[in-house]
Amino acid sequence: MGKHASALGDIRVVDLSTRLSGAFAAKLMGDHGADVVLLESCEGHPTRSEAPFLDDAPGPERSLLHAYANANKRSALLAPADGRRQSLLQVADVLVVSDRESAEAARAAASPAALVVAVTPYGLAAPEDAPGNDLTTSAVSGWALINGDEGGPPLRPTLRQSDYLAGLLAYTGTVAALVEREQSGAGQVIDVSELEPPLWMAAPTILAAAQGDAIGRGRARPGVFSGPVPTRDGYFSVTFSRPHFWTEAMHALGLEDLATDPRYLDRTVRQAEAAPLQERIEGALAQRGRWELFDALAHRRATVGVVLDMKDIATSTHLEERDVFSETVIDGRPVRTLASPCVMSGTPWRVRTPAPRLGEHTDEVLSAWLGQQLEGTR
Amino acid sequence: MTGPLVGIRIITFTQAWAGTSATELLAFLGADVIQIESRTHPDIWRGGYAGEVPPGVRDESRRQRKWNTAAAYNSVNLNKRAITLDVADERGRALFRRLVPLADVIADNFTPAVMRKWGLDYDSLRAIRPDIIAASLSAYGATGPLRDVRGIGGTLEPMSGLTSLLGYEGGRPMNSGSMIPDPIAGAWFAAAIVTAIRHRSRTGEGQYIDLGMMEATAMMAGDAVLEFTANGRVRARTGNRHPRIAPHGTYEARDGRWLALCADDEEQWRALARLIGDPTLLDAARFATQESRKLHEVDLDARIALWAGTQDAEAAEVLLLAAGVPAARVRSREELLKHPALLARGFAVEVDHPEAGRRTVAGAPWVMSRTQPEVTRPAPMLGEHSLEVFQELLDMDRGEYEELVALGISGDGPPDGQD
Numbered sequence: 019m020g021k022h023a024s025a026l027g028d029i030r031v032v033d034l035s036t037r038l039s040g041a042f043a044a045k046l047m048g049d050h051g052a053d054v055v056l057l058e059s060c061e062g063h064p065t066r067s068e069a070p071f072l073d074d075a076p077g078p079e080r081s082l083l084h085a086y087a088n089a090n091k092r093s094a095l096l097a098p099a100d101g102r103r104q105s106l107l108q109v110a111d112v113l114v115v116s117d118r119e120s121a122e123a124a125r126a127a128a129s130p131a132a133l134v135v136a137v138t139p140y141g142l143a144a145p146e147d148a149p150g151n152d153l154t155t156s157a158v159s160g161w162a163l164i165n166g167d168e169g170g171p172p173l174r175p176t177l178r179q180s181d182y183l184a185g186l187l188a189y190t191g192t193v194a195a196l197v198e199r200e201q202s203g204a205g206q207v208i209d210v211s212e213l214e215p216p217l218w219m220a221a222p223t224i225l226a227a228a229q230g231d232a233i234g235r236g237r238a239r240p241g242v243f244s245g246p247v248p249t250r251d252g253y254f255s256v257t258f259s260r261p262h263f264w265t266e267a268m269h270a271l272g273l274e275d276l277a278t279d280p281r282y283l284d285r286t287v288r289q290a291e292a293a294p295l296q297e298r299i300e301g302a303l304a305q306r307g308r309w310e311l312f313d314a315l316a317h318r319r320a321t322v323g324v325v326l327d328m329k330d331i332a333t334s335t336h337l338e339e340r341d342v343f344s345e346t347v348i349d350g351r352p353v354r355t356l357a358s359p360c361v362m363s364g365t366p367w368r369v370r371t372p373a374p375r376l377g378e379h380t381d382e383v384l385s386a387w388l389g390q391q392l393e394g395t396r
Numbered sequence: 397m398t399g400p401l402v403g404i405r406i407i408t409f410t411q412a413w414a415g416t417s418a419t420e421l422l423a424f425l426g427a428d429v430i431q432i433e434s435r436t437h438p439d440i441w442r443g444g445y446a447g448e449v450p451p452g453v454r455d456e457s458r459r460q461r462k463w464n465t466a467a468a469y470n471s472v473n474l475n476k477r478a479i480t481l482d483v484a485d486e487r488g489r490a491l492f493r494r495l496v497p498l499a500d501v502i503a504d505n506f507t508p509a510v511m512r513k514w515g516l517d518y519d520s521l522r523a524i525r526p527d528i529i530a531a532s533l534s535a536y537g538a539t540g541p542l543r544d545v546r547g548i549g550g551t552l553e554p555m556s557g558l559t560s561l562l563g564y565e566g567g568r569p570m571n572s573g574s575m576i577p578d579p580i581a582g583a584w585f586a587a588a589i590v591t592a593i594r595h596r597s598r599t600g601e602g603q604y605i606d607l608g609m610m611e612a613t614a615m616m617a618g619d620a621v622l623e624f625t626a627n628g629r630v631r632a633r634t635g636n637r638h639p640r641i642a643p644h645g646t647y648e649a650r651d652g653r654w655l656a657l658c659a660d661d662e663e664q665w666r667a668l669a670r671l672i673g674d675p676t677l678l679d680a681a682r683f684a685t686q687e688s689r690k691l692h693e694v695d696l697d698a699r700i701a702l703w704a705g706t707q708d709a710e711a712a713e714v715l716l717l718a719a720g721v722p723a724a725r726v727r728s729r730e731e732l733l734k735h736p737a738l739l740a741r742g743f744a745v746e747v748d749h750p751e752a753g754r755r756t757v758a759g760a761p762w763v764m765s766r767t768q769p770e771v772t773r774p775a776p777m778l779g780e781h782s783l784e785v786f787q788e789l790l791d792m793d794r795g796e797y798e799e800l801v802a803l804g805i806s807g808d809g810p811p812d813g814q815d
Contacts, residue, residue, distance in 0.1 A: 070623050073627060082627075141737055143763045145740050149720055153644060153656050158727055159727075160732045163573075164572065171564075172654050172726045176616075177561060177619065179616055191400075193590045193591055195400045208764050209764070214743050219580075222413070224729070225467040229465075230452025231450050238571075238573065244571070246571065253559075255559065325560050327557065328623065331556070332621050339541065340608060355625065356618045359612040360612060361537065365591060365603065
């Protein structure tokens with residue numbers, strides 16, 4: 019992979035992560051051409067054990083989470099006591115870890131110019147370690163507070179947002195530190211907490227609360243003012259955050275009296291009359307198809323969205339034309355995967371190689387990274 | 397400034413949240429981020445000129461203008477400098493072109509046609525500075541059938557697939573209580589920009605970044621997309637349930653507060669069961685393995701809910717964590733920056749804004765051992781750094797600046813000068 023002209027083509031990464039967050043950070047480095055070695059022991063990276071599996075048949079090569087989070091890596095299988103692990107750590111530019119003990123071991127083994135990237139539940143600089151994951155992070159960060167129905171159980175975010183976001187920010191911090199290293203030649207520890215990214219995302223709410231601003235209720239009553247509502251063939255979302263969004267949407271739905279009555283440009287008036295307004299708007303939406311509504315409303319400069327499910331995303335012609343997908347392989351089967359979050363004209367995001375089989379590249383990595391030393395010890 | 401990107405300059409038109417959250421991340425990392433607004437179109441998150449200073453920030457000892465006190469703007473623009481420069485006016489554009497050679501990155505979050513209309517698209521910028529990084533963020537990107545459609549967080553959440561996955565088991569799809577595609581897309585935008593900076597520092601080559609919020613947000617559902625492409629199954633809404641782990645949920649405590657907890661392995665499960673003190677949990681065959689607990693999670697949830705209903709949330713959290721069980725009470729808004737880890741790490745940081753006052757805000761989400769990102773400035777006031785930036789970068793004298801103010805091209809308040 020080092021041969022590709024890419025932003026990180028000169029960088030060697032050892033991925034010692036045991037959490038999705040760190041694995042995702044290392045994967046993104048691989049997206050940009052870094053030579054990422056997932057250093058595993060015989061039980062394999064924990065994502066290999068996460069459901070769902072290909073055809074629902076468990077197996078270390080069949081986890082779909084592993085397929086997504088460990089693409090663009092090579093796998094080296096070495097026992098914890100194998101001295102060659104240490105040798106790999108010594109020649110890495112970046113070492114990714116998921117806990118305090120591994121961070122300390124990585125620091126001790128790595129070169130002074132290496133970056134040790136730790137992505138942990140509460141951060142290395144926290145006063146004490148506590149067990150945590152996406153669920154508990156959602157409780158501490160305010161995510162659970164704002165998601166779900168009033169009166170119902172608070173909801174964590176979909177899938178593994180804290181992990182993915184922490185991994186993404188760890189990637190960004192690491193690349194920034196690589197830019198700095200070109201000048202200083204010095205390594206450092208980059209310490210990312212899975213708790214802080216979702217709190218960073220809540221910054222507006224937090225400051226609004228501190229300033230005593232009137233802020234909307236966190237958790238929603240069902241209805242068109244708070245989220246998607248049914249159409250003839252699926253769910254649909256309309257936003258009214260600016261006055262002209264309201265006017266345009268009411269015109270397009272044929273609700274002329276609502277479009278032309280200036281009182282309804284005021285959000286507080288709409289809230290006061292929420293029940294009857296909701297009934298009329300939802301009634302109008304229910305009679306039409308979701309894409310028919312999208313075409314009618316989006317082109318009037320209303321701001322609307324179709325609730326797309328995973329099939330819709332995987333088959334989206336828009337995303338296809340944006341070159342968002344790549345082909346990958348899961349246990350021998352070619353499948354389409356999301357690969358690119360944006361177009362980059364010089365260094366595109368790419369899934370170049372599928373997630374590795376456990377130990378698939380052990381010899382190859384030892385030879386490429388430690389060739390000289392290996393020959394010397396034989 | 398501190399941080400690994402000291403020496404990088406980003407001149408940006410980003411406003412509201414998505415693009416601006418990206419440039420804030422880069423400012424945390426030490427880049428000199430100069431945000432351009434115009435007096436006719438200040439950042440929409442300043443909340444406009446009309447109206448009063450919010451009651452919670454009123455302070456007679458300070459000069460206060462409403463547009464400088466908005467929590468929304470002030471929460472997502474830390475570490476930046478702000479200038480006003482009306483590039484809708486040709487004289488403003490001419491001045492902007494003089495800034496381009498001094499910038500490493502030009503960023504915007506306009507709909508794709510806007511920069512082209514102003515003659516500030518990538519090709520035009522590249523003609524001024526060949527190695528420029530031009531980064532554009534929009535709802536759907538500059539190409540593809542949806543390129544001209546407008547969108548905001550509330551509509552991109554459904555269009556990215558996330559809404560279809562959020563909700564109770566068997567229930568309707570939900571939008572999150574926040575416009576999460578904004579900061580998600582912003583985080584990807586920052587990642588792309590810093591990648592381009594690294595590429596340029598190795599090769600001397602600039603590039604163009606064209607980010608659609610739909611595709612960037614969808615990346616957070618990559619494993620669920622594979623479930624369709626590999627298994628042909630559309631992921632359903634599962635509330636707080638986990639594909640492998642049970643228990644995994646939120647439970648109402650005696651005091652009406654909610655407690656999130658799970659047991660990820662045998663050790664955590666045994667600790668939880670011992671704490672609950674129900675001998676049938678540890679003895680029952682149907683809870684003996686992770687697979688069987690997952691199979692019987694409805695029953696398991698009912699038992700945990702029963703126990704939670706006898707506990708106070710905060711005390712239960714302490715007990716569970718001490719036993720090694722991942723647990724947390726659901727925090728209220730007021731508690732969000734008070735976790736000891738956040739204080740120790742300097743993430744929760746106090747800033748003193750000249751008009752909005754002293755507050756604790758969410759800061760930089762990294763701790764670095766050698767190039768520590770720090771919050772060095774509160775969010776800027778409208779036009780606060782215009783004269784400073786023009787003097788520093790363009791060697792402009794005060795007379796020329798006053799002329800720009802008189803023309804409405806720069807300055808620091810409403811276009812008619814009333815304040």
